[in-house]
Amino acid sequence: MRVQKISLLAVAVAAGLSLTACGSSDNNSGGGDSSSPSGAASDTSGTQGSGGSTGSTGSTGSGSTGSTGQNGGQSSGAHGPTGSGRASGAGCTTAHLSFSTSGGMGEGELIVNMKNTGSANCTLHGFPGVDLKSKDGTLSASRSKLTAPTVTLQPGAETRFTLHYPPNNSGGSGETFTQLVVTPPNETHSTTLNAGINVPVTDGSGPGITVDPVGTGK
Numbered sequence: 001m002r003v004q005k006i007s008l009l010a011v012a013v014a015a016g017l018s019l020t021a022c023g024s025s026d027n028n029s030g031g032g033d034s035s036s037p038s039g040a041a042s043d044t045s046g047t048q049g050s051g052g053s054t055g056s057t058g059s060t061g062s063g064s065t066g067s068t069g070q071n072g073g074q075s076s077g078a079h080g081p082t083g084s085g086r087a088s089g090a091g092c093t094t095a096h097l098s099f100s101t102s103g104g105m106g107e108g109e110l111i112v113n114m115k116n117t118g119s120a121n122c123t124l125h126g127f128p129g130v131d132l133k134s135k136d137g138t139l140s141a142s143r144s145k146l147t148a149p150t151v152t153l154q155p156g157a158e159t160r161f162t163l164h165y166p167p168n169n170s171g172g173s174g175e176t177f178t179q180l181v182v183t184p185p186n187e188t189h190s191t192t193l194n195a196g197i198n199v200p201v202t203d204g205s206g207p208g209i210t211v212d213p214v215g216t217g218k
Contacts, residue, residue: 089121
């Protein structure tokens with residue numbers, strides 16, 4: 001079997017992004033039963049950690065992505081609608097969000113759902129940080145060109161964002177990312193989700209892994 005060079009994103013993994021570079025602070029264990037039909041699976045949340053010691057904060061606009069940390073949600077309130085537009089309430093914190101994943105509209109998409117488990121409205125605006133972990137190391141998803149809306153979540157309401165990746169249809173083993181470290185916009189604490197994202201090993205000319213802002217897509 002001829003081993004090709006890994007894609008621009010996977011290259012960073014294979015070329016020696018060591019697991020120590022991704023930090024040791026995200027020590028959650030995953031669980032849950034949501035799964036993606038394209039192979040991405042998970043649904044986990046841990047306990048709140050201290051600050052993002054590695055990577056960078058999920059935030060508004062373009063730039064860096066996901067620091068490591070953990071999530072600890074509170075009990076959820078009554079279900080309310082997901083809102084957008086004018087902000088109402090303080091910013092949503094990782095501690096008051098629960099996370100799960102599901103399949104996207106097409107192959108190569110993973111939806112990350114976020115639910116307000118607090119007792120008051122909170123808002124989200126911007127791009128989340130998403131770090132993908134494999135046995136070879138960690139890499140960060142780059143940001144798409146979509147405009148970020150402002151989303152207001154009532155207690156019990158959900159919103160989402162989409163992770164896009166090139167599915168592995170090459171017939172080879174590719175590179176598999178088994179965990180996602182997700183940092184909500186403008187937060188420094190993260191949560192770790194189990195995943196099963198397999199991308200092809202290419203010469204770097206193919207598409208990379210990108211993330212949309214919170215509140216976009218269906």
